[in-house]
Amino acid sequence: MNRFLIADAPVDIAALREALLKPEAGGFCTFEGWVRQTNEGRAVSGIQYQAFAPLASSEGQTILDEALARFEITATRAMHRTGYLPVGDIAVWIGVAAPHRDAAFRACRYIIDEIKTRVPVWKREHYVGGCAEWVACHHVG
Template sequence: MSRFLIADTTVDIGALRETLLKPEAGGFCTFEGWVRQTNDGRLVSAIEYEAFAPLAISEGRSILDEVRERFDITATCAMHRTGYLPVGDLAVWIGVAAPHRDAAFKACRYVIDEIKRRVPIWKREHYVDGQIEWVACHHVG
C-alpha cells in the first residue's frame, strides 16, 4: 500500500496509521514535521504552504513507489498539508511499516528527504513582526 496525500484541512493521523498495520510488519516508523516558532533567527507565527496538487501527488506517489523498491518494507503513506498553519500545527506526516525496524527507519528518512527535494510545495513564512516572506523549503537536513 502506498498513499500520498496533499490536504488543505486537518488529517486523522490515526486513520493513516491504521492503513499501515499489517501482520507481516514488525517495525513501524513515523516522522512528523511541525511548524516551528523560529527560522533563521526570526520568530515565526505561522507558515502558509502552497502546492500544485496534481504534480505534488504524482511526485509523492513516485517517491513512495521508489521506497518500496529500495527498502524491504510492507507499506507506507505520507501526507503534506497546504494552507495557513500556525506554530505547532502538523505540516507533514510519514508512516512506514516493515518486517524489521532498520528498513522502517531508513525508508522513513528517505521519504522525507525526497519530499523536501522533489515535491512542488512552497512555503510563505508569517513572522511575529508582521512581515511575510517566501522561503526555500527544498533543502535536506
C-alpha cells in the same frame, strides 16, 4: 491507490497509521514535520503552504513507490498540508511499516528527504510583527 495526500485541512493521522497495520510488519516508523516558532533566528507565527496538487500528489506517490522498491518495507503513507498552519501544526507526516525497524527508519528518512527536494510545495513564512517571506522548502537535514 494514492498513498500520498496533499491536504488543505487537518488529516486524521490515526487513520493513516491504521492503514499501515500489517501482520507481516514488526516495525513502524513515523516522521512528523511541525511548524516551528523560529527559523534562522526569526520568530515565526505560522507558514502558508502552497502546492500544485496534481503534480505534488503524483510526485509524492512516485517517491513512496520508490521507497517500496528500494527498501524492505511492507507499506507506507504520507501527507503534506497546504494552507496556513500556525506554530505547532503538522505540516508533513510519513509512516512506514516494515518487517524490521532498520528498513522502516531508512525508508522514512529517504521519503522525507525526497519530499523536501522533489515535491512542488512552496512555503511563505509569516513572522511575529506581521511581515511574510517566501523561503526555500528543500533543505535536507
